[in-house]
Amino acid sequence: MKAVVIRKHGGPEVLSYEEIEESQPTKDHAIVKVSHCAVNHLDIWVRNGLPGKQVSFPHILGCDICGTLVHGFGNFKKGEKVVVYPAVESGVPRVSFSIIGGFSKYCGGYAEIIQVPQKNIVKKPDWFTDAEACALNVSYLTAWNMLERSKCKKGDTILVWGANSGVGSAAILLAKAKGFKIITVVSSESKTGSAKKLGAEFVIDRSKLDVTSQVLKYTNHVGVDAVIDHVGAKTWPVSIEVLKVGGRMVVCGTTTGADANINIRTFYSKEANIIGAYLGSKSQLIALHKFMKLKKIKPIIDSVFDLRDTQLAHKKMENGSQFGKIILKVSS
Structure with a gap:
């Protein structure tokens, strides 16, 4: 599959568009074919590296994900359009928290195929396009x-x-x-x-x-x-x-x-x-979807880049010239 990989911290030049092998499915995880992934400041921070934060290389960025289920599970069907709730957490109250594609063991949406916990899968609202839906998760x-x-x-x-x-x-x-x-x-x-x-x-x-x-x-x-x-x-x-x-x-x-x-x-x-205030909860994401439908709100999309042009997308975010979300088109 095609993916944008980082093997060390650094500037946009460390983002490498290449062919890699898909990971093997594991228990209680969903396989998603990614259609679109939004770029966030978190991606920049992980790419640059932060003191006290670690990530295992090679790593794939991207926490704002929309795509299609490769295999069904529970109430979700094969081929169903979904978004990925980005936070992986445990404990009540919370004792651990990480973001998919961030400083996390989970690789993110700068890849055609990803594997995420089944509990993070949310049905994509049909009143948003894939590009719009991925813009909402973070x-x-x-x-x-x-x-x-x-x-x-x-x-x-x-x-x-x-x-x-x-x-x-x-x-x-x-x-x-x-x-x-x-x-x-x-x-x-x-x-x-x-x-x-x-x-x-x-x-x-x-x-x-x-x-x-x-x-x-x-x-x-x-x-x-x-x-x-x-x-x-x-x-x-x-x-x-x-x-x-x-x-x-x-x-x-x-x-x-x-x-x-x-x-x-x-x-x-x-x-x-x-x-x-940090990322909201999964239930808040679902409530947000309903609120935006009720109020007829569409997210502001600045631009859409092909996955192979991820370096350009990062440069645009870093120079602050965008107005709204920058989106990567990962696959058709």
Whole structure:
């Protein structure tokens, strides 16, 4: 089968498109022929390598997967269209957690055929294309979990960082459908129009304007009810600064670094809440599918690359020129 393999950490050049042997089926696992797989920042982190995180080489990236079952099991039939819930976890409460295609023993969706636990298989909603369905499993599910953990209600005001990113664009679409008022931040003027089309009421171009002063001015110096921060260390100080008293900062991701410096006095004087949010649950993924059907929401797809052009897809994500999800077409 064709796959994109990494044999060491490094830049996009370590992504090798080649022919490899399929793994042998094992008990309680499903075999999926992958049609599409979305690119995520996790793929970049695993490819680059992170301190304290290990992966066995050779490894195949890709956690946002849609495809077709090669063999049926339980209530699932051979040839049925499915998506793969990305998290493999054990224990209640959770004692171990990994992401398929991430820092995990499971290889991911940058391959024509993959093997995943049967419990991770979810029926693909027929109101989405394969490319759209694969876009939901990580970015949209994470955004959904972040919005739920924000405890916001209709009419509340939120700040969403990075409207052009997968999580950012997802959060805006879902928040708009929930009736929230949305402020968002973009990196250039060229992305302002697209952010407004998503549903943001106020868009700040951080290349020209100070985010803190603009948010406070827009909210009459009250601040926002919640911040959706998936960026990391660089945005934390501003995220806390623009919260209203008692506001919630919901956090996932460390794209700009994992060690943040914050003003502790601002944090406690605002009686602020910092809430961690990771990938949502399998039941949340199913609820997300139903919500998006009800509200007639389609994920934002920036571009689709052939699997052999995975290096180009990674370069596009790393330079931040995308608006929405970057998708790999793995097989027909």
